[in-house]
Amino acid sequence: xxxxxxxxxxxxxxxxxxxxxxxxxxxxxxxxxxxxxxxxxxxxxxxxxxxxxxxxxxxxxxxxxxxxxxxxxxxxxxxxxxxxxxxxxxxxxxxxxxxxxxxxxxxxxxxxxxxxxxxxxxxxxxxxxxxxxxxxxxxxxxxxxxxxxxxxxxxxxxxxxxxxxxxxxxxxxxxxxxxxxxxxxxxxxxxxxxxxxxxxxxxxxxxxxxxxxxxxxxxxxxxxxxxxxxxxxxxxxxxxxxxxxxxxxxxxxxxxxxxxxxxxxxxxxxxxxxxxxxxxxxxxxxxxxxxxxxxxxxxxxxxxxxxxxxxxxxxxxxxxxxxxxxxxxxxxxxxxxxxxxxxxxxxxxxxxxxxxxxxxxxxxxxxxxxxxxxxxxxxxxxxxxxxxxxxxxxxxxxxxxxxxxxxxxxxxxxxxxxxxxxxxxxxxxxxxxxxxxxxxxxxxxxxxxxxxxxxxxxxxxxxxxxxxxxxxxxxxxxxxxxxxxxxxxxxxxxxxxxxxxxxxxxxxxxxxxxxxxxxxxxxxxxxxxxxxxxxxxxxxxxxxxxxxxxxxxxxxxxxxxxxxxxxxxxxxxxxxxxxxxxxxxxxxxxxxxxxxxxxxxxxxxxxxxxxxxxxxxxxxxxxxxxxxxxxxxxxxxxxxxxxxxxxxxxxxxxxxxxxxxxxxxxxxxxxxxxxxxxxxxxxxxxxxxxxxxxxxxxxxxxxxxxxxxxxxxxxxxxxxxxxxxxxxxxxxxxxxxxxxxxxxxxxxxxxxxxxxxxxxxxxxxxxxxxxxxxxxxxxxxxx
Numbered sequence: 001x002x003x004x005x006x007x008x009x010x011x012x013x014x015x016x017x018x019x020x021x022x023x024x025x026x027x028x029x030x031x032x033x034x035x036x037x038x039x040x041x042x043x044x045x046x047x048x049x050x051x052x053x054x055x056x057x058x059x060x061x062x063x064x065x066x067x068x069x070x071x072x073x074x075x076x077x078x079x080x081x082x083x084x085x086x087x088x089x090x091x092x093x094x095x096x097x098x099x100x101x102x103x104x105x106x107x108x109x110x111x112x113x114x115x116x117x118x119x120x121x122x123x124x125x126x127x128x129x130x131x132x133x134x135x136x137x138x139x140x141x142x143x144x145x146x147x148x149x150x151x152x153x154x155x156x157x158x159x160x161x162x163x164x165x166x167x168x169x170x171x172x173x174x175x176x177x178x179x180x181x182x183x184x185x186x187x188x189x190x191x192x193x194x195x196x197x198x199x200x201x202x203x204x205x206x207x208x209x210x211x212x213x214x215x216x217x218x219x220x221x222x223x224x225x226x227x228x229x230x231x232x233x234x235x236x237x238x239x240x241x242x243x244x245x246x247x248x249x250x251x252x253x254x255x256x257x258x259x260x261x262x263x264x265x266x267x268x269x270x271x272x273x274x275x276x277x278x279x280x281x282x283x284x285x286x287x288x289x290x291x292x293x294x295x296x297x298x299x300x301x302x303x304x305x306x307x308x309x310x311x312x313x314x315x316x317x318x319x320x321x322x323x324x325x326x327x328x329x330x331x332x333x334x335x336x337x338x339x340x341x342x343x344x345x346x347x348x349x350x351x352x353x354x355x356x357x358x359x360x361x362x363x364x365x366x367x368x369x370x371x372x373x374x375x376x377x378x379x380x381x382x383x384x385x386x387x388x389x390x391x392x393x394x395x396x397x398x399x400x401x402x403x404x405x406x407x408x409x410x411x412x413x414x415x416x417x418x419x420x421x422x423x424x425x426x427x428x429x430x431x432x433x434x435x436x437x438x439x440x441x442x443x444x445x446x447x448x449x450x451x452x453x454x455x456x457x458x459x460x461x462x463x464x465x466x467x468x469x470x471x472x473x474x475x476x477x478x479x480x481x482x483x484x485x486x487x488x489x490x491x492x493x494x495x496x497x498x499x500x501x502x503x504x505x506x507x508x509x510x511x512x513x514x515x516x517x518x519x520x521x522x523x524x525x526x527x528x529x530x531x532x533x534x535x536x537x538x539x540x541x542x543x544x545x546x547x548x549x550x551x552x553x554x555x556x557x558x559x560x561x562x563x564x565x566x567x568x569x570x571x572x573x574x575x576x577x578x579x580x581x582x583x584x585x586x587x588x589x590x591x592x593x594x595x596x597x598x599x600x601x602x603x604x605x606x607x608x609x610x611x612x613x614x615x616x617x618x619x620x621x622x623x624x625x626x627x628x629x630x631x632x633x634x635x636x637x638x639x640x641x642x643x644x645x646x647x648x649x650x651x652x653x654x655x656x657x658x659x660x661x662x663x664x665x666x667x668x669x670x671x672x673x674x675x676x677x678x679x680x681x682x683x684x685x686x687x688x689x690x691x692x693x694x695x696x697x698x699x700x701x702x703x704x705x706x707x708x709x710x711x712x713x714x715x716x717x718x719x720x721x722x723x724x725x726x727x728x729x730x731x732x733x734x735x736x737x738x739x740x741x742x743x744x745x746x747x748x749x750x751x752x753x754x755x756x757x758x759x760x761x762x763x764x765x766x767x768x769x770x771x772x773x774x775x776x777x778x779x780x781x782x783x
Contacts, residue, residue, distance in 0.1 A: 054201025057230035076130030180284030236272035256551035268436035308514030311420025339411030371418025504581030509533025511558035603639035629653030
């Protein structure tokens with residue numbers, strides 16, 4: 001018995017010893033041999049890293065109005081397991097399908113979805129109708145969830161996950177400029193692509209320790225990296241001018257039903273693009289439902305076409321620069337044979353006329369003489385290159401096109417290039433840059449769409465300055481060319497651009513009508529028509545190009561279809577900018593000119609700020625909004641007060657000491673005092689006349705603005721007015737008259753900066769007869 005007990009004790013002791021040996025060995029392997037691996041697993045159980053998404057940069061117009069931003073979005077999912085446990089498959093399928101506008105059979109397939117083991121899924125996303133839906137639709141889905149919760153305790157049968165998506169609050173406005181973001185977060189087209197690296201931020205993270213229930217531990221060792229949000233873009237685009245352009249385009253499209261249409265507007269002094277639009281267009285919020293891929297083409301930068309007579313500006317500028325253009329010299333307007341081809345003024349012969357009349361009539365013969373006979377092929381090609389044709393402008397948009405212009409070798413090639421045909425292939429943005437060079441004194445500038453890049457993380461701002469490519473022609477030559485182009489518009493009898501005339505403003509411009517090449521031959525019925533110009537000639541604020549591809553109708557030229565668009569948009573824009581009209585034409589035979597009638601300030605009291613702005617825009621009255629309130633509290637000028645041409649209305653929308661003081665440059669002392677009085681801001685003045693400089697000072701809670709003033713004469717010439725001669729009895733009266741002279745002079749000096757592709761084959765021999773925009777019929781055929 002004793003022996004048996006000892007054996008059992010020994011056996012049990014052996015098992016215990018063996019157990020402890022195994023345990024110690026296991027612990028050794030866990031803690032020593034595999035210690036790092038188990039440490040990582042333990043950390044994975046208690047440590048959690050949460051990604052903090054960076055926001056994509058916002059895009060605004062030049063005035064801060066939002067054009068593209070990140071907005072809340074919600075992705076809808078269903079819980080098939082819960083739905084089928086509660087037997088509410090039919091109700092969820094029918095009601096959720098109706099809300100999301102999804103096919104009911106497809107929704108039922110999601111609601112009853114099972115895995116490979118035949119078990120119901122616990123979550124299935126509703127693609128694509130339930131992916132990143134708007135907050136408005138999300139509220140309706142939320143109401144359905146609450147309904148299911150109240151009736152079946154099944155609120156979690158439908159799950160919503162909050163995310164963000166790109167939102168374009170102005171819908172189709174400037175869509176080709178902005179581009180869009182796909183649902184997968186990929187930038188597509190426009191500035192979204194070209195500034196993707198700038199707009200995209202860097203995600204941050206939060207690393208902390210948690211317990212089994214996911215609750216953060218009290219002694220958690222946190223690691224935090226804040227996100228770096230994407231930078232914001234302030235564009236050169238003005239959404240009001242963009243709206244003017246798009247509204248005018250809608251009317252033109254409805255009237256002429258073209259294949260496509262393009263309008264670009266820019267400040268010719270900086271080449272800041274003020275507006276750029278194309279038709280057909282698309283809504284970047286609903287890009288997937290766009291019916292045709294052609295809607296996404298930005299013809300302004302991507303389409304190449306023969307410009308026709310708008311290109312004659314280059315020939316004219318070259319001839320003026322080389323001192324070859326004599327407006328009073330004459331030539332015979334009759335068919336001319338060059339290089340085996342006959343060129344005419346669209347089948348018309350005007351007889352012996354001056355070269356200035358030839359410019360007004362857009363005479364092909366006049367420009368053949370200037371380009372082929374006077375300049376010659378080498379110098380003509382020099383000016384074509386100097387004005388930037390054949391190369392990309394460098395505008396900050398993706399996929400800009402440029403058609404290299406082949407050497408002008410044959411006589412017919414030189415002759416036809418002189419009036420914009422044959423080997424000459426351009427893009428609309430190249431054309432606008434060229435006319436702007438004439439308007440601004442001969443400088444070719446690089447067009448651009450971004451005015452400022454703002455870093456929201458540190459508040460720094462990068463200002464995009466105008467970039468001069470080169471001096472194309474002299475300032476004197478540019479002024480002369482501007483004067484000749486002004487007469488194309490001002491001559492209401494023979495000027496081909498007469499439909500672009502705007503009373504009270506000096507307008508320069510040129511029409512164009514180019515035959516399209518179809519199957520290698522110039523069509524006799526399909527044209528690309530255009531108008532290009534700028535205003536006011538004496539102080540250009542806006543340059544604009546309108547291109548209409550294949551308008552319906554007969555004898556529809558650039559002067560008929562495109563020039564009226566220029567007139568409408570530019571007249572609205574100049575008023576919106578506050579550029580004053582000095583005088584207007586009248587039919588009174590006793591007086592050729594009369595002062596423009598003064599408008600009365602509308603009564604905007606009681607209106608919302610949005611209603612007031614809309615009313616002023618429709619009336620063509622410029623305005624400035626003071627404050628961030630929703631309703632108009634006070635206004636200046638007061639309702640019913642007489643307003644000078646170009647005068648602004650100031651809308652006070654809140655009572656706040658933090659309101660930004662507006663730019664008062666060009667305002668009279670009286671107007672500036674009234675405006676600052678509205679804002680309850682103190683004023684000190686230096687000088688007399690009109691505001692040329694302002695400086696804000698803060699002392700405690702009191703703000704004061706120091707205004708520096710000059711008379712209109714001093715502001716324009718830079719020469720201070722001389723004190724009146726005391727010996728002259730009329731001196732005091734003369735001096736007083738000088739002080740009350742034209743507010744327009746000061747205001748005009750104020751800085752207000754802010755087709756389906758029709759590409760013909762390049763041929764050795766071309767049809768020089770094909771195009772012109774004389775008012776006469778279309779050209780004759782080859783002999």
